[in-house]
Amino acid sequence: PIAWRIEPGLKLAVYGHAMPEGWRARWPDPRIEFGGYAKNLPELHGSAAMFVAPLRFGGGSKLKVMEAMASSLPVVATPEAVSGLALAEGEGYAGGRNAEQVAAAMVRCLREPHWAAALGVRARAYIASHHDWATAAAQLERVWQRVPHHAGSEAHVR
Numbered sequence: 001p002i003a004w005r006i007e008p009g010l011k012l013a014v015y016g017h018a019m020p021e022g023w024r025a026r027w028p029d030p031r032i033e034f035g036g037y038a039k040n041l042p043e044l045h046g047s048a049a050m051f052v053a054p055l056r057f058g059g060g061s062k063l064k065v066m067e068a069m070a071s072s073l074p075v076v077a078t079p080e081a082v083s084g085l086a087l088a089e090g091e092g093y094a095g096g097r098n099a100e101q102v103a104a105a106m107v108r109c110l111r112e113p114h115w116a117a118a119l120g121v122r123a124r125a126y127i128a129s130h131h132d133w134a135t136a137a138a139q140l141e142r143v144w145q146r147v148p149h150h151a152g153s154e155a156h157v158r
Contacts, residue, residue: 002103004031007110012052015044045071050109050116052076054095054102058083065093066131069123074116076105085130092126094119 003010014023015035024034038044045051051068058080065082068075075082075093082093089095094105109116129135 002099003106006103006107010106010110013044013048041067042071045073048073050074050076050106052102052106053081054078054099055081066127069093069120070127070131072120072124074109074119075123076102076109078102085126087126090119092119092123 009031011031011033013033013035015038017037019034019036035044045068051065051073053065053068053075055078062082062085065075065077065085069092075095077093077095078097079089079095081095085092087093094108095102096105109119
C-alpha cells in the first residue's frame with residue numbers, strides 16, 4: 001500500500017507453491033496477480049522489474065533471492081531476507097528495515113531503471129563469485145587438499 005500511494009500503477013505478482021486460496025479473496029486488487037507455483041522461473045524473472053523479499057524473520061536458505069539475483073534482477077529486500085549472504089545493501093540488493101524503506105526502494109527501481117539495472121548486474125556478479133557451482137567446487141577442492149590422506153587408510157562416513 002505504501003508503494004501504491006507513490007506509484008498507483010505498480011503491479012505485484014505473487015508466486016509460490018501451495019499458496020493459500022484465501023489470499024485472492026482477501027486481497028482482490030486487480031494490481032495483484034496470484035500465480036501459484038512458477039513453472040517457468042526464467043520467463044517469470046524476465047517479465048519482472050524487480051524481485052521483492054520483505055521478510056520479517058530470517059532463517060533457512062535464500063534460494064529464491066539467489067535465483068532472482070542470478071537472473072540479474074534487482075532485489076529489494078529486508079536484511080532478514082538476505083541474512084547469511086555476504087551482501088551489503090547497494091552491492092547486491094536495495095531495501096530497508098521497514099515497510100517505508102522497502103517501498104521507497106521499490107519506487108526507486110521503477111523510477112530509476114539505470115540504477116535498478118546496475119543493481120541487478122551487481123547481484124549477478126555476487127552470485128557468480130560466491131555461489132556458482134564452479135566456485136563451490138573450487139572451495140570444496142581446497143578443503144579436500146587440506147585433509148590429511150594416509151596410505152592404506154579408508155575414510156568412513158557415518
